[in-house]
Amino acid sequence: MNTPYLLEMRDVSVTFDGFRAINSLSLTLAAGEMRAIVGPNGAGKTTMMDIITGKTRPDTGSVRFHGHDLTRLDEPAIARMGIGRKFQKPTVFEALSVRENLLLSLSGLRAPFAVLMARLSGQERARVDHLLDMTRLGDFAEHQAGGMSHGQKQWLEIGMLLGQEPELLLVDEPVAGMTDAETMATADLLREINRTRSVVVVEHDMDFVRALGVGVTVLHEGSVLAEGALDTVSADPRVIEVYLGR
Numbered sequence: 001m002n003t004p005y006l007l008e009m010r011d012v013s014v015t016f017d018g019f020r021a022i023n024s025l026s027l028t029l030a031a032g033e034m035r036a037i038v039g040p041n042g043a044g045k046t047t048m049m050d051i052i053t054g055k056t057r058p059d060t061g062s063v064r065f066h067g068h069d070l071t072r073l074d075e076p077a078i079a080r081m082g083i084g085r086k087f088q089k090p091t092v093f094e095a096l097s098v099r100e101n102l103l104l105s106l107s108g109l110r111a112p113f114a115v116l117m118a119r120l121s122g123q124e125r126a127r128v129d130h131l132l133d134m135t136r137l138g139d140f141a142e143h144q145a146g147g148m149s150h151g152q153k154q155w156l157e158i159g160m161l162l163g164q165e166p167e168l169l170l171v172d173e174p175v176a177g178m179t180d181a182e183t184m185a186t187a188d189l190l191r192e193i194n195r196t197r198s199v200v201v202v203e204h205d206m207d208f209v210r211a212l213g214v215g216v217t218v219l220h221e222g223s224v225l226a227e228g229a230l231d232t233v234s235a236d237p238r239v240i241e242v243y244l245g246r
């Protein structure tokens with residue numbers, strides 16, 4: 001199907017026990033784009049990600065990826081189409097090394113745990129080395145993942161997501177709990193990832209969003225309130241009202 005968009009949500013609504021968490025939400029993402037999603041608590045950001053990944057089914061509306069409707073697919077089928085998600089809390093294999101974690105994440109492994117015991121192919125080794133470079137974890141490759149800092153665990157998990165070669169990454173509040181230096185390094189990492197993949201990132205930290213330097217969508221009460229450059233949306237009186245006016 002021909003569409004200019006990688007991801008296209010049209011008039012999506014979802015109601016939980018009579019409460020409309022997503023309300024006629026329409027949002028599009030171009031191929032290769034990175035978009036930051038902001039909005040006050042309860043705006044519907046997590047629910048929007050849940051709908052894209054098939055965790056929550058919308059009551060009405062369409063969600064298309066490369067023009068294909070996602071709303072009838074389950075989570076594994078959507079992941080196989082090339083949409084990868086990173087949740088807020090890192091979930092790495094704590095007892096394994098950083099390298100082993102990345103190795104297990106690689107798409108296309110036939111028997112993932114057997115690969116830990118076996119000799120790696122040159123191609124697998126190269127893929128893991130590339131992920132170690134990307135995530136700045138090369139110096140920690142043989143360290144136990146459980147001993148890494150919170151920030152390093154987040155980068156490791158982003159690396160593990162990349163191991164699955166998603167075309168679109170959905171990243172939920174990656175810098176919560178990070179130091180300022182880790183936050184800026186994470187912005188660099190996502191920008192580097194965005195050279196070859198599309199990204200949707202939900203984040204409250206405005207210094208981080210500014211460092212990303214990408215288009216921003218402001219959600220409020222389950223709908224898009226404003227969209228554009230960070231400076232433009234943050235000067236929008238409606239946006240100021242929902243952030244400060246309560």
Ligand SMILES: Nc1ncnc2c1ncn2[C@@H]1O[C@H](COP(=O)(O)OP(=O)(O)OP(=O)(O)O)[C@@H](O)[C@H]1O
Nearest residue numbers: 016017019021039040041042043044045046047048
């Ligand atoms: N499974 C559910 N059952 C009932 N209500 C829900 C459910 N999931 C979300 N909600 C409600 O829907 C609204 C949107 O929640 P959501 O978590 O998507 O917001 P958010 O923008 O991600 O907020 P935050 O920034 O706090 O993470 C909230 O009022 C929430 O309480």
